[in-house]
Amino acid sequence: MPPVLRATGLTKVFGPREQEALRLAGEGVGRDDVLRRTGCTLAVHDVGFAVERGELFVVMGLSGSGKSTLVRLLNRIVEPSAGTVEVDGQDLRALSDADLRNLRNERVSMVFQHFALLPHRSVRENAAYALKVRGVPAAEQRERADWALRTVGLLDRADARPDQLSGGMQQRVGLARALAADSDVLLMDEPFSALDPLIRRDMQDLLVQLQTELHKTIVFITHDLNEAMRLGDRILMLKDGRTVQLGTGPEIISAPADEYVADFTSDVDRTRVLTAGDLLREPRMTARLGQSTGEVLRTLGAAEANGVYVLDDGQRIAGVARDDLLARAVQEGRTAVGARELVADYATIAPDRPLVEFIHLVGKHAVPLGVVDGSGRLLGVVPRAAVLDALAAVPARREG
Numbered sequence: 240m241p242p243v244l245r246a247t248g249l250t251k252v253f254g255p256r257e258q259e260a261l262r263l264a265g266e267g268v269g270r271d272d273v274l275r276r277t278g279c280t281l282a283v284h285d286v287g288f289a290v291e292r293g294e295l296f297v298v299m300g301l302s303g304s305g306k307s308t309l310v311r312l313l314n315r316i317v318e319p320s321a322g323t324v325e326v327d328g329q330d331l332r333a334l335s336d337a338d339l340r341n342l343r344n345e346r347v348s349m350v351f352q353h354f355a356l357l358p359h360r361s362v363r364e365n366a367a368y369a370l371k372v373r374g375v376p377a378a379e380q381r382e383r384a385d386w387a388l389r390t391v392g393l394l395d396r397a398d399a400r401p402d403q404l405s406g407g408m409q410q411r412v413g414l415a416r417a418l419a420a421d422s423d424v425l426l427m428d429e430p431f432s433a434l435d436p437l438i439r440r441d442m443q444d445l446l447v448q449l450q451t452e453l454h455k456t457i458v459f460i461t462h463d464l465n466e467a468m469r470l471g472d473r474i475l476m477l478k479d480g481r482t483v484q485l486g487t488g489p490e491i492i493s494a495p496a497d498e499y500v501a502d503f504t505s506d507v508d509r510t511r512v513l514t515a516g517d518l519l520r521e522p523r524m525t526a527r528l529g530q531s532t533g534e535v536l537r538t539l540g541a542a543e544a545n546g547v548y549v550l551d552d553g554q555r556i557a558g559v560a561r562d563d564l565l566a567r568a569v570q571e572g573r574t575a576v577g578a579r580e581l582v583a584d585y586a587t588i589a590p591d592r593p594l595v596e597f598i599h600l601v602g603k604h605a606v607p608l609g610v611v612d613g614s615g616r617l618l619g620v621v622p623r624a625a626v627l628d629a630l631a632a633v634p635a636r637r638e639g
Contacts, residue, residue, distance in 0.1 A: 240292065241328050242289035242290055242291050242292075243290055243291065243292045243326065243423060243424060244290040244313065244324070244325070244424055244458065245288075245289045245290075245323075245328075246286060246287055246288055246289075246309075246312070246313065246322065246324050246325075247287045247322055247323045247324075247325075248285050248286075248287055248321060248322035248323070249283055249285070249286045249287065249312055249319055249321075249322035249323070249324065250264070250281075250283055250285055250320050250321040250322050251281075251282045251283040251305075251308050251309075251317060251319055252264075252279050252280065252281055252282070252320045253279060253280040253282055254279025254280055255279070256277040256278060257279060257320055259276075259279075260273050260277045260279035260281060261320060263276060263277065264281050264284050269479070270284075270480060281480055282305050282308040282480050283305040283308050283309050283312065283477075284305075284481050285322070285481065285482075286305075286322075286480075286482050287322075287482070288482075288485060290424075290456060290458060291456075292454075292456055293455070293456060294456060294457070294472045295446075295450055295455075295457045295459060295470055295471055295472050296456075296457065296458050296459070296471065296472065296473055296475070297459045297460075297470060297471030297473070297475070298458060298461075298474075298475045298477065299460070299463070299464060299474055299475070299476055300476060300477035300478060300483075301462055301478075302462060303479075304462075304477040304479065305477050305479070305480035305481075306460050306461075306462075306477050307429070307460060308480075309460075310349075310428050310458060310460050311428075313347070313426055313458060314331070314342070314349065315331050315332075315334075315339055316349075319332075326346060326347060326423070326424065327423070344369055344420070345369075345420070345422065346422055346424065347422055347423065347424045347426060348416075348417040348420045348422035348424070348425050349417070349425075349426045349427075349428065350410075350414055350416075350417050350425060350426070350427040350428070350430045351413065351428055351430070352428055352429040352430060352432055353433060356409060356412055357401075358400065358401055358402060359400075360400075360401075361397065361398050361399065361400060362388065362393060362396050362397050362398070362399050362400070362401065362404070362412050363384050363385065363388065363397040364384075365401065365412050365415075365416055366384035366387050366388055366412060366415040366416050366419050367380040367381065367383065367416075367419060368416060369416060369419065369420035370383060370384070370419060370420065383419045383421070384397075384415070384419050385397065386418075386419070387415035387416070387418040387419035388412075388415050390415065390418060390449065391411040391412075391415045391445065391449075392411065392445075393408060393411050393412065393415065396408065405438070406433065406434050406435075406438065407438035407441060407442060410430060410434060410442060411442070411445070413430070414430070414445075414446075414449075418449070418453070418455075423456060424456045424457070424458065425455055425456070425457045425458070426457075426458050426460075427457060427458065427459045427460060428460045429460050429461055429462065430442070430459075431443065431461075431466070432462070439466075443466060443469060446470060447469075459471065464504065464507055465507060465508065465511070468488040468492075468507055468511070468512040469511065469512070471487075471488060473485065473486060473487055474487070476491070476496075476500060476503070483496055483497065483499060483500055484497075484500050488512045489512060489513055489514070489517040491504060492504050492507060492509060492512060492513070493629075508595075509594065509629060510593065510594040510595040510598060511594070511595050512593070513593065513629055514590060514591055514592060514593055514594070515588045515589065515590050515591070515594075515608075515610045515621055516590035516591060516610065518594070518621045518626060518629060519590065519610050519619040519621065520607075520619055520620055520621065520622055520625055521619055521620075522548060522607075522617070522619060522620050523542055523544070524538055524542060524544070524547055525547060525548050525549070525550055525617070526538075526547045526548070526549045526550070526576060527549065527550060527551075527576070528549060528550070528551055528552075528576060529575045529576060529577070530549075530575065530576050531576075532569050532573060532575065533569050533574070535547060535560055535565055535576055536562060536565040536566060536569060539562050539565070540562070544562075544606075545561060545562055545606075546559045546560060546561040546562065546584060546585075546604075546605030547560050547606065548606055548609065548617060548620075549580075550617060553614075553616065554617055555615040555616055556585070556587070556609060556615065556617055558578075558581030558582060558583060558585075559581060559582055559584045559585045559604070559605055559606050560576055560580050560581060561582060561605050564579075564580050564581075564582065565580055568580050582605075584604050584605040585604045585605065585606050585608075585609055586600040586603065586604055586609070587608070587610070587611045587615075588600070588608060588609070588611075588621070589610070589611065589612075589613075590610050594626065594629070597621070598626060601621060601623050602623035606620070607620035607621055607623070608620060608621040
């Protein structure tokens with residue numbers, strides 16, 4: 240399927256000499272020189288990306304990097320100087336004013352930093368506002384608004400006014416309004432940056448939970464790298480209106496595109512970004528139920544290992560065969576690995592869990608930490624050395 244949202248060569252110049260600024264930018268002239276020579280601000284230049292259905296795509300950068308302009312280009316609140324934006328393959332430049340209003344109301348919703356609630360309307364009426372504009376029947380408006388408010392934990396405040404709510408609650412109402420509209424794409428422009436740290440963390444938790452349940456397509460703008468790393472499936476990093484790097488959080492941490500990205504990521508808490516899947520390694524060895532005890536013992540000796548995962552026919556972990564128990568089995572004449580040779584001297588984790596949740600388990604057992612899927616099948620292991628390397632290594636700069 241085509242991506243839900245695609246931007247190609249997206250560029251925005253603010254100022255009277257737009258075409259001259261575009262020409263200079265195309266020749267590789269930097270933003271400061273463009274401003275000096277033309278009086279124009281090159282806010283965004285030649286940015287391209289695609290957002291897949293159900294992806295939480297983060298755009299991040301410092302103040303002045305162009306991220307807020309970029310998000311407004313995605314629904315033509317700001318008209319591009321060059322480039323295209325497509326929603327489900329439809330070029331936004333080809334839309335009439337009426338079609339563009341319909342797109343913003345029905346297919347691409349926006350959640351703002353400062354809530355943008357209607358102060359004279361109740362929480363329920365704010366949540367239902369996009370539906371009201373569409374002409375949706377009142378009963379359906381109420382039903383969807385109440386569902387959205389229940390989803391964000393605010394149904395009990397449905398009759399309150401926005402000024403009776405805390406900042407965090409007001410932002411929940413803004414999110415509920417976007418959910419009630421059931422748009423294909425949510426554009427979220429630094430929605431949590433005005434909140435205090437504890438409420439901001441709660442809102443991040445809520446967004447992660449909602450994304451797990453609802454699988455919305457979200458473009459999330461932030462200047463906070465830890466927030467980007469926590470939330471984003473992929474992250475687009477901007478500097479001076481241009482793309483610096485696009486990748487997953489672990490990719491950006493482990494292989495920064497340049498010194499700017501390396502410096503930017505140097506203080507990131509890697510234990511909250513790197514997951515078991517990122518640190519996954521192929522097991523050096525595994526054994527099977529019914530395999531020769533002598534053969535498994537010799538393999539352990541050659542590898543200078545103390546134990547090995549024993550798997551059943553479905554690749555699920557049956558237990559761990561330790562060298563001492565295998566040696567006893569050989570001495571007692573038991574030729575096949577079975578229940579008497581197995582112990583539960585291991586721990587497992589799901590591939591999506593962050594390092595902070597399992598670092599205490601690494602190196603505590605006869606075998607490395609196992610990474611398993613939902614059916615208990617062994618996907619790989621996380622050796623102690625992989626964790627130490629991820630935490631201690633200086634990020635490798637890309638060549639060129």
